[in-house]
Amino acid sequence: MNAYDSELVKSILCKNNFEITAVADEAEVVFLNTCAIRENAHSKIYGRLGEIKHLKRKNKRLVVGLLGCMAQNLRGGLKQNENMIDIFAGPDSYKRLPAMIDSVLETGSKEYDFSLSEFEDYSDVYPKRLPGVNAWIAVMRGCDNFCTFCVVPYTRGRERSRTVESVVSETEKLAQEGFRQVTLLGQNVNSYRSNGSDFADLMRVVTEVDGIERVRFTSPHPKDFPDKFLQVMVENPKICNHVHLPLQAGSDRILAKMARTYTRDDFIELVDRIRDIVPGVALTTDIIIGFPTETDRDFEETYEVMDGIGFESSYIFKYSERQNTIAFKKHPDDVPEEVKTERIVRLFELQKRKSLAANQREVGSTLEVLVEGRSKKTDKEWIGRTEGNKIVVFEKALTACRAGDLLRLQINAATANTLFGEPIATHLKLTEKADEFSSC
Numbered sequence: 001m002n003a004y005d006s007e008l009v010k011s012i013l014c015k016n017n018f019e020i021t022a023v024a025d026e027a028e029v030v031f032l033n034t035c036a037i038r039e040n041a042h043s044k045i046y047g048r049l050g051e052i053k054h055l056k057r058k059n060k061r062l063v064v065g066l067l068g069c070m071a072q073n074l075r076g077g078l079k080q081n082e083n084m085i086d087i088f089a090g091p092d093s094y095k096r097l098p099a100m101i102d103s104v105l106e107t108g109s110k111e112y113d114f115s116l117s118e119f120e121d122y123s124d125v126y127p128k129r130l131p132g133v134n135a136w137i138a139v140m141r142g143c144d145n146f147c148t149f150c151v152v153p154y155t156r157g158r159e160r161s162r163t164v165e166s167v168v169s170e171t172e173k174l175a176q177e178g179f180r181q182v183t184l185l186g187q188n189v190n191s192y193r194s195n196g197s198d199f200a201d202l203m204r205v206v207t208e209v210d211g212i213e214r215v216r217f218t219s220p221h222p223k224d225f226p227d228k229f230l231q232v233m234v235e236n237p238k239i240c241n242h243v244h245l246p247l248q249a250g251s252d253r254i255l256a257k258m259a260r261t262y263t264r265d266d267f268i269e270l271v272d273r274i275r276d277i278v279p280g281v282a283l284t285t286d287i288i289i290g291f292p293t294e295t296d297r298d299f300e301e302t303y304e305v306m307d308g309i310g311f312e313s314s315y316i317f318k319y320s321e322r323q324n325t326i327a328f329k330k331h332p333d334d335v336p337e338e339v340k341t342e343r344i345v346r347l348f349e350l351q352k353r354k355s356l357a358a359n360q361r362e363v364g365s366t367l368e369v370l371v372e373g374r375s376k377k378t379d380k381e382w383i384g385r386t387e388g389n390k391i392v393v394f395e396k397a398l399t400a401c402r403a404g405d406l407l408r409l410q411i412n413a414a415t416a417n418t419l420f421g422e423p424i425a426t427h428l429k430l431t432e433k434a435d436e437f438s439s440c
């Protein structure tokens, strides 16, 4: 979502005659788009502010802005380097950035805008993207769920959906520009509603756009995952066979404290239903370790659910207190750091075994792969992704292809993170517009 928001900001600035440079030394304005979801994301921003301090010393007129959820959540109450920041703007204030820059340059005073909007969805701004294979499209903003650990409802405001027409028209433009895949984004995509259409309706019409070969989405909330959507997935080959379904914890007691509104059994039943309706679907998840009061027994329950389901991969994080959340106010962060570390290491090991087993099951099979670009390690290899979002590496010498091509690959080997394969036939679909992208 932040990558998409940065593309929106670039577009807004370019429309107001700014040029984008990747060289910080050349810049007259530097923005850091921030995330508040974990403490680690905050620490990174303090590090980046330290890095650009010398630019401000060299150029007294340099305008430095802090954007996004961290700016919104802390509202200027930073622990360090606050003096060097001229602009603080939350996620709903980006259209005001050109005026805020002018004001700082004219008056030298600081600018703040933390207003949250019930309506702003930026559907009138076409993001300025780098060329590539995949494009993100935010189809909704905000969240109404108030999970107790999460800052999003406070930093991004109430849930609102873009119209189907605006999402389809953005997708059509993307197809014309050579993008082959779109990923529809929302904090809780199954809450998407617009003029009588739900997320299943939206997905159906997006897949009808010529030139787009794959459609992904993230993330649904396990509490209201409708069969209608699963049917659309099954019927529509362009929708990737992958569902990212955040579990967060496997203990009913902790799920209740998190206000996730489902139980462990509800989640397991949902997984069974998804696997029944969408055969071969790849499932991935998010887990929080060490939520306040998590006991050894609670953790074992999370471990058991993870073990039983066997996700293809997962994002596992230690709980970190987020200012202004319900958990911050009501539940002290009381699980010792070393206990969190011990538990997370056990879950990492379990996930590694599950990912390796899932990848090894693919060995010998033939998978459709969307080529993304050259491998970062060597220019002798390509990388692509399966529908299940697994990375596949194959030798460049084996086929003449370009980023954006769809290939069939025979999978010959696997590690926990990567599949290795070789093309077995001519291209399924060639890209017409894309050059070889160095990365995506």
Ligand code: SF4
Binding pocket: 143, 144, 145, 146, 147, 150, 151, 152, 153, 187, 188, 221
């Ligand atoms: S569903 Fe919960 S975790 Fe996800 S963004 Fe909303 S409040 Fe945060």
